Amino acid sequence: MKIISNPFELKEYLHANKSIGFQENQSIGFVPTMGALHEGHISLIKKAKEQNELVVVSIFLNPTQFLKGEDLDKYPKKEVADTKLCQLSGVDVLFFPNVNDIYTQDEVSVLAPKVRGFVLEGESRPGHFNGVLTVVMKLLNIVNPTRAYFGKKDAQQLNLISLMVKQFFMSVEIVAVDTVREKDGLALSSRNAFLTKEEREEALKIATSLRNATAMVMRGVLDSKEITSNMREILAPLHIFYVEILNRNFNQLSHVEIGNTIILVEVRVGTTRLLDNIWL
Numbered sequence: 001m002k003i004i005s006n007p008f009e010l011k012e013y014l015h016a017n018k019s020i021g022f023q024e025n026q027s028i029g030f031v032p033t034m035g036a037l038h039e040g041h042i043s044l045i046k047k048a049k050e051q052n053e054l055v056v057v058s059i060f061l062n063p064t065q066f067l068k069g070e071d072l073d074k075y076p077k078k079e080v081a082d083t084k085l086c087q088l089s090g091v092d093v094l095f096f097p098n099v100n101d102i103y104t105q106d107e108v109s110v111l112a113p114k115v116r117g118f119v120l121e122g123e124s125r126p127g128h129f130n131g132v133l134t135v136v137m138k139l140l141n142i143v144n145p146t147r148a149y150f151g152k153k154d155a156q157q158l159n160l161i162s163l164m165v166k167q168f169f170m171s172v173e174i175v176a177v178d179t180v181r182e183k184d185g186l187a188l189s190s191r192n193a194f195l196t197k198e199e200r201e202e203a204l205k206i207a208t209s210l211r212n213a214t215a216m217v218m219r220g221v222l223d224s225k226e227i228t229s230n231m232r233e234i235l236a237p238l239h240i241f242y243v244e245i246l247n248r249n250f251n252q253l254s255h256v257e258i259g260n261t262i263i264l265v266e267v268r269v270g271t272t273r274l275l276d277n278i279w280l
């Protein structure tokens with residue numbers, strides 16, 4: 001596995017590889033992450049390996065997507081373990097840039113759409129998605145992959161990145177990957193490391209609320225208000241940022257449409273924000 005921190009070196013390496021070893025139709029799969037890798041990240045890497053000749057993973061804790069006072073400084077960092085995991089997962093190139101490799105002063109940046117980028121997570125974290133889209137634009141331009149892999153767990157992020165790629169006429173395929181969960185249903189997240197034992201128990205209410213919503217739909221209850229109020233009851237002791245039932249284009253639905261629905265939840269457990277969703 002080749003480890004590169006300089007964007008220009010990475011561009012050159014991938015380009016050189018293409019001209020020596022690669023045929024024109026060979027493909028690059030790209031998995032951008034912020035590190036503290038877990039099975040969720042690994043499933044993105046596995047998918048990328050299945051579908052591409054070369055797999056590039058980036059580990060970059062992107063400061064511009066954190067608001068002032070958020071958990072940037074205490075976000076878990078596991079460089080050695082992450083490198084090992086990438087190696088074991090068959091990653092070809094690990095891109096590990098420093099902040100100064102990616103950002104300068106007085107930057108050109110991407111703005112998230114004024115509505116879709118400032119609802120749900122974007123409402124309580126205004127500007128978060130400007131940072132996400134800017135760094136993803138930079139990373140996609142550096143790697144120039146055939147396909148890039150994102151988790152359905154961060155459904156709004158996935159939606160906005162897909163919009164950006166479409167609206168900026170970029171030629172990369174965005175691949176959505178299913179959420180990986182613990183046996184008890186808790187969605188894997190680097191932020192789970194912040195949870196105490198008691199908080200982890202509390203966090204299970206998220207998965208319970210989504211399971212309950214699914215069961216209601218299976219019983220034929222499709223009314224969004226009925227489902228979300230039931231979910232809110234389950235989640236009640238936690239601080240709820242939102243519980244929403246949307247279609248795949250992120251428009252509100254009054255009734256669940258099977259095959260076109262995402263039920264999204266974001267809560268705070270202790271001081272930790274956790275989000276999850278289910279695609280029906």
Ligand code: AMP
Pocket residue numbers: 032033034035039040041043044149150151152153154177178179180181187188189190
């Ligand atoms: P992060 O390191 O949190 O920025 O996540 C990097 C990528 O992994 C994003 O595309 C996430 O949506 C995805 N991801 C995070 N958690 C999971 C999970 N439990 N299952 C699948 N993908 C995930």
